[in-house]
Amino acid sequence: MSEVANIYDNGPLSLIARIKDTISVYTAKKWSHFQIAFAEPWPRSSPLRVDVVALAGATTIAANTNIAKRLVPLLQITDGEMVCARFEPLDDVECVIWEQSGVGRFISRNNQARVDMATCLRDPYLASTTFFIMGRQRDMNLEVVNPNPVALNQARVQFRGFRYVLDEITPDLSTVVTPQGQPDKNRQEEIIRQLAAGDKATVAQFIGPTTWLPAEGR
Amino acid sequence: MSYLITQGRYVGMIAKSNNRSGAAGVAIGPGIVTTTAVAATDIVHQIPVGRSFYVLKLMWYQNTGVNMTLVIGTLSNAGVPAMVQMFPTLLALPGIPGGLNENDLVGVEFMLNSQAAGAGWTGDLYVESYAAGVIAAGVQISAELAEKA
Numbered sequence: 481m482s483e484v485a486n487i488y489d490n491g492p493l494s495l496i497a498r499i500k501d502t503i504s505v506y507t508a509k510k511w512s513h514f515q516i517a518f519a520e521p522w523p524r525s526s527p528l529r530v531d532v533v534a535l536a537g538a539t540t541i542a543a544n545t546n547i548a549k550r551l552v553p554l555l556q557i558t559d560g561e562m563v564c565a566r567f568e569p570l571d572d573v574e575c576v577i578w579e580q581s582g583v584g585r586f587i588s589r590n591n592q593a594r595v596d597m598a599t600c601l602r603d604p605y606l607a608s609t610t611f612f613i614m615g616r617q618r619d620m621n622l623e624v625v626n627p628n629p630v631a632l633n634q635a636r637v638q639f640r641g642f643r644y645v646l647d648e649i650t651p652d653l654s655t656v657v658t659p660q661g662q663p664d665k666n667r668q669e670e671i672i673r674q675l676a677a678g679d680k681a682t683v684a685q686f687i688g689p690t691t692w693l694p695a696e697g698r
Numbered sequence: 699m700s701y702l703i704t705q706g707r708y709v710g711m712i713a714k715s716n717n718r719s720g721a722a723g724v725a726i727g728p729g730i731v732t733t734t735a736v737a738a739t740d741i742v743h744q745i746p747v748g749r750s751f752y753v754l755k756l757m758w759y760q761n762t763g764v765n766m767t768l769v770i771g772t773l774s775n776a777g778v779p780a781m782v783q784m785f786p787t788l789l790a791l792p793g794i795p796g797g798l799n800e801n802d803l804v805g806v807e808f809m810l811n812s813q814a815a816g817a818g819w820t821g822d823l824y825v826e827s828y829a830a831g832v833i834a835a836g837v838q839i840s841a842e843l844a845e846k847a
Binding site (some may be wrong): 526 | 747
């Protein structure tokens, strides 16, 4: 089991960890630890394709403008699930993705990268488009930009990936006791804080071997 | 069009010859469409839902005894649909087969334009033939396509 998943390697998308493996996910500014209960692929296919023009209730995306970021319903999952996906535009638009609607992905301090039709030329497996969705109400939002001086009729975006069903791991702290044999509440709280902070030694002791995933960059 | 379009950018394409697949597609004998004298009714290919396509090859033949022209395009969303020409008009000489392949054709992407009448079109591939500027029947045409999905 790898300590750092090879999710961004320039190769085909595959499972980040196997069923019954442990993953540690950075989400909402803390690390959470899960066991993978189930995993299945989302093959590249028409149900995983969205025309953002139609999604926005529009008939075109105007020249040199964008369609504002919006929820993509086909990617919505339920609590206790995670999706690891990659994507590409099928039409000549540039895609901008957001965690929910407020936080950009693929960002620097002053800029935000986009995925366009040429991305797959230099990155044929679209590894640089990898993103995650954790549970319900943490949906990805998608914005598309038309760089052309003419309006476009469609802005289709194709997704593929894997869906995981996760069980949250509750660390066994029964061995953390005072010299008198009573539960050491202060030490237990400190361990829980260390687990949320992603302290590697604490995670190794109380969670075990794990794969670290950057699900959300907040 | 440039081979870069079909061999580089659009991997995983499906080539079809005169396939009228799609939600409302009506199957006719695959291979050849013979144009009729009715305006804008000769469909060659219907887009499957969510896809678009390029024309990779066109072949035509007519032996009506007169020079004819071919208009290749798609159909408007108007109440009475009209031809929306996508390629320059082609000349079909009597008794002489004609054809254009991927290298000769420009890379027009046929796709749905859902705008209302006057601006939008179906994106399906249509052909119309003319003799002396009047719609006339009798040109056989077949097409090879690459669908993008």
